[in-house]
Amino acid sequence: MSSSAAQPFWRAAGMTYITYSNLCASLVRQCLKEPYRSEAVSREKVHFNVSKWVDGKPEKPTIRTDTPE
Amino acid sequence: MLRHGSRSLFNRASATSMRRRRQFSTDLPAETVEDTKFVESWKKMNPNMDPPKTPSAYMKPRPPTPANIPSKLTVNLVLPYDSVLSSKEVDMVIVPATTGQMGVLPGHVATISELKPGILSVHEGNDVTKYFLSSGFAFVHANSVADIIAIEATPVDRLDPNLVQKGLADFQQKLNTASTDVEKAEAQIGIDVHSALNAALTG
Numbered sequence: 037m038s039s040s041a042a043q044p045f046w047r048a049a050g051m052t053y054i055t056y057s058n059l060c061a062s063l064v065r066q067c068l069k070e071p072y073r074s075e076a077v078s079r080e081k082v083h084f085n086v087s088k089w090v091d092g093k094p095e096k097p098t099i100r101t102d103t104p105e
Numbered sequence: 106m107l108r109h110g111s112r113s114l115f116n117r118a119s120a121t122s123m124r125r126r127r128q129f130s131t132d133l134p135a136e137t138v139e140d141t142k143f144v145e146s147w148k149k150m151n152p153n154m155d156p157p158k159t160p161s162a163y164m165k166p167r168p169p170t171p172a173n174i175p176s177k178l179t180v181n182l183v184l185p186y187d188s189v190l191s192s193k194e195v196d197m198v199i200v201p202a203t204t205g206q207m208g209v210l211p212g213h214v215a216t217i218s219e220l221k222p223g224i225l226s227v228h229e230g231n232d233v234t235k236y237f238l239s240s241g242f243a244f245v246h247a248n249s250v251a252d253i254i255a256i257e258a259t260p261v262d263r264l265d266p267n268l269v270q271k272g273l274a275d276f277q278q279k280l281n282t283a284s285t286d287v288e289k290a291e292a293q294i295g296i297d298v299h300s301a302l303n304a305a306l307t308g
Contacts, residue, residue: 049290061239061256
């Protein structure tokens with residue numbers, strides 16, 4: 037029943053909806069006037085820590101952060 | 106006997122009056138649905154203990170579709186960081202669906218639509234409030250409640266036309282120089298968003 041329906045161009049290029057939606061949101065934020073633009077900057081900050089596990093042991097984590105330590 | 110004390114704390118009246126401050130689309134005067142077979146077999150096995158509640162006992166059933174079409178549409182516009190409109194009673198909203206501008210009136214058929222970057226206009230009497238949505242979804246429920254979710258929703262007067270024009274030109278440039286699929290997709294998205302912003306500012 038489910039044939040591969042026509043996909044939006046971004047999905048065909050390998051992007052997920054979340055990536056697409058976040059990209060649209062950040063583009064809109066970049067077009068805001070001051071002072072709203074500076075308020076919006078805080079919404080784009082991310083802070084996370086990813087570690088890959090190999091053979092049951094975690095490797096060194098990579099920290100991705102926009103907040104100054 | 107002490108067990109029943111806590112039950113009266115959560116009695117229906119206080120709980121529903123607390124929850125009634127916001128009207129959700131799943132809000133209900135309701136009965137909780139009970140799994141009768143389970144309850145009967147429990148009572149046979151263990152008549153002295155109350156049967157445990159299953160997840161379905163906590164689920165609220167779908168709110169009933171009112172027999173008469175309500176006169177107003179209840180709109181909730183929520184963003185990850187803010188709820189811009191919360192149970193606002195309006196006459197109509199026009200949402201920028203991927204299939205085109207869609208007007209939602211009270212009594213609209215239940216719909217789920219994906220939104221493209223564009224303007225959401227909320228019509229209440231003679232007032233029209235417009236928000237530029239970055240993309241999202243609109244859920245219209247049979248009881249005339251519309252939930253619109255987006256990541257960014259700004260009033261149009263907060264947008265800077267110069268930045269929009271510049272962005273549009275930049276992305277058109279990027280599309281010409283793009284090589285991989287992902288770059289092309291990103292450039293195309295940039296063009297789509299900026300043209301929608303442009304149309305919002307000039308329209």
